[in-house]
Amino acid sequence: MDNKITVSANHVTKKFDLAERQSDKVKVIFKFWGRGIPNFWAVKGVSFTAHAGETIGIIGTNGSGKSTLLEMVAGLSQPTSGEMTINGSTSIIAIGAGMRPQLTGRANIKLKALMQGMSEKEIDRKMDSIIEFSELGDFIDQPVKNYSSGMKSKLGFAISVYSDADIIIIDEALSVGDPTFTEKSLERTRRFKKEGKTIFFVTHSSAQMRKMADRVIWMHYGSVRMDGPIDEVLPKYDHFLKRFNQFSEPERLAYQKHYKNAQKDFNLNRLRQLEYNRHILDGDDMNAVTDKRAWTHSFTEDDEKMGIISKIFLIVISILTLITIDKNILNMSWTGVLNNPRHLITNLTPSKLSALEKRHSNKSTNDIVYNQNKYKVPENTSLYDVSSEFNVPIDKLMQVNHKSTTVLNPGDILIIPIEGEK
Known part of the structure; x- marks a missing residue:
C-alpha cells in the first residue's frame, strides 16, 4: 500500500444553525447579532488520515454524521472548524448525487463527467461504455426524475467508474439495485483499490463491509467511537446494534435524545479542553507546543478567525448588496408602486x-x-x-x-x- 496521505482530518466539526424563522437565518450571518439561536453539531472534532490504496468503511446508525463527514471529504461543504486536507480529486457515488432530475440520463452523464474534469471528447469516447455499464438501456434517454433509486445508483456508479478521481466515496450507493449489478460494482471497486485510489465505503451491509474494507471508522452521533482494523471494530459495532435493537421503544428514544442533546450542547471550548486533557494523559508536554496559535485555530470557527477589519468589510459588502438588490424599490414613489x-x-x-x-x-x-x-x-x-x-x-x-x-x-x-x- 502506498504511504501517500490523500485525506487528513484534524479536529473537524460541522455545525448547523437551527433557525426557525427567516429573520433568524439573517441574524446567523452576523454572529454578534444572532446569539441565542440553537445549533446542532453533526460532526464533533473528528480526526483521521487516509492513504492511497486504502479502503475505509464508515459505519454508524442513521444520524451518526457519516454523510456529513463524507460531504466534507468530497469538498461539497466546508468544516465549521478544524482542517480537512484533500490531496487529489474526488468523486462521490450516492443515490442521485450531483444529478439534475429534469435532465435525461445521457445529459446527466455529460454534466457530471464535465464536473469531474473530463473533456467533451473524452466523454463522447466513453459514453457508450458508461451506458453499457449502467445497464439502463433505452431508459438512458428518459428524465432521471422518472428513475427508481436503483436506476439512479446504477447511473451514478457507471459515471464514476470511468472517472479518474483519486478518492472515491461510495455512500449507500450499493444498498439498492439488483445483486448482479452490486457484485459487478464491488468487483470494480476492488480494481479501484489496486489502482491506488482511496475509497470511503458506506453501507449497512456487514457482508459488503467485510468484502471491501481494510479499516473501519465507527461514527456515533457526530464523534469517532472507534477507528481500526475491520476485525476489531465490526464485531463491537455488531454487538452494539444487537443491544440497541433489544431496547424497548421508550429506551431507544431516551438513548437517542441523550446523544442528540449532547450534539446541541457541544461547543469548541469543551472540545479543546478534552483534547488538552487527552494529551496530558498521554504524557505530552503541552507547554512545549511551539505553534500555540495553530493549536487555538484548530478549535475556532472559520468565520471567527477573521480579523476585525475583515468582519467590518464583510458587513459593509452585505449592506451594499442589499441596497443594490432593492434599489428599484427604494427609488420608486408610492404612486409608482401602486401603478x-x-x-x-x-x-x-x-x-x-x-x-x-x-x-x-x-x-x-x-x-x-x-x-x-x-x-x-x-x-x-x-x-x-x-x-x-x-x-x-x-x-x-x-x-x-x-x-x-x-x-x-x-x-x-x-x-x-x-x-x-x-
Whole structure:
C-alpha cells in the first residue's frame, strides 16, 4: 500500500444553525447579532488520515454524521472548524448525487463527467461504455426524475467508474439495485483499490463491509467511537446494534435524545479542553507546543478567525448588496408602486407573477416596453418551464441571461424580461 496521505482530518466539526424563522437565518450571518439561536453539531472534532490504496468503511446508525463527514471529504461543504486536507480529486457515488432530475440520463452523464474534469471528447469516447455499464438501456434517454433509486445508483456508479478521481466515496450507493449489478460494482471497486485510489465505503451491509474494507471508522452521533482494523471494530459495532435493537421503544428514544442533546450542547471550548486533557494523559508536554496559535485555530470557527477589519468589510459588502438588490424599490414613489406593482416581483412564485401579469394583459402592443425582473428558480424547473410560465420566448431568456444551455439549478436567479407600461 502506498504511504501517500490523500485525506487528513484534524479536529473537524460541522455545525448547523437551527433557525426557525427567516429573520433568524439573517441574524446567523452576523454572529454578534444572532446569539441565542440553537445549533446542532453533526460532526464533533473528528480526526483521521487516509492513504492511497486504502479502503475505509464508515459505519454508524442513521444520524451518526457519516454523510456529513463524507460531504466534507468530497469538498461539497466546508468544516465549521478544524482542517480537512484533500490531496487529489474526488468523486462521490450516492443515490442521485450531483444529478439534475429534469435532465435525461445521457445529459446527466455529460454534466457530471464535465464536473469531474473530463473533456467533451473524452466523454463522447466513453459514453457508450458508461451506458453499457449502467445497464439502463433505452431508459438512458428518459428524465432521471422518472428513475427508481436503483436506476439512479446504477447511473451514478457507471459515471464514476470511468472517472479518474483519486478518492472515491461510495455512500449507500450499493444498498439498492439488483445483486448482479452490486457484485459487478464491488468487483470494480476492488480494481479501484489496486489502482491506488482511496475509497470511503458506506453501507449497512456487514457482508459488503467485510468484502471491501481494510479499516473501519465507527461514527456515533457526530464523534469517532472507534477507528481500526475491520476485525476489531465490526464485531463491537455488531454487538452494539444487537443491544440497541433489544431496547424497548421508550429506551431507544431516551438513548437517542441523550446523544442528540449532547450534539446541541457541544461547543469548541469543551472540545479543546478534552483534547488538552487527552494529551496530558498521554504524557505530552503541552507547554512545549511551539505553534500555540495553530493549536487555538484548530478549535475556532472559520468565520471567527477573521480579523476585525475583515468582519467590518464583510458587513459593509452585505449592506451594499442589499441596497443594490432593492434599489428599484427604494427609488420608486408610492404612486409608482401602486401603478406598477410588477417592479416588486423579485421573489414571487410563478403563480403570483402570472396573476399580476393578467391584470395588464389588455394593454396594446404599442404601450408595452420590457422591464427586467428577477426570478428564483425552484427545484425540478427547466428553462422551457420558465418560458412557458412567463410566456417569454426561450431564445430571449437565453439571450438576456447569457445562457448557452437550458439547464437550470435550484436557487439560480434569472432575469425575466416582463412586458411593462411606458
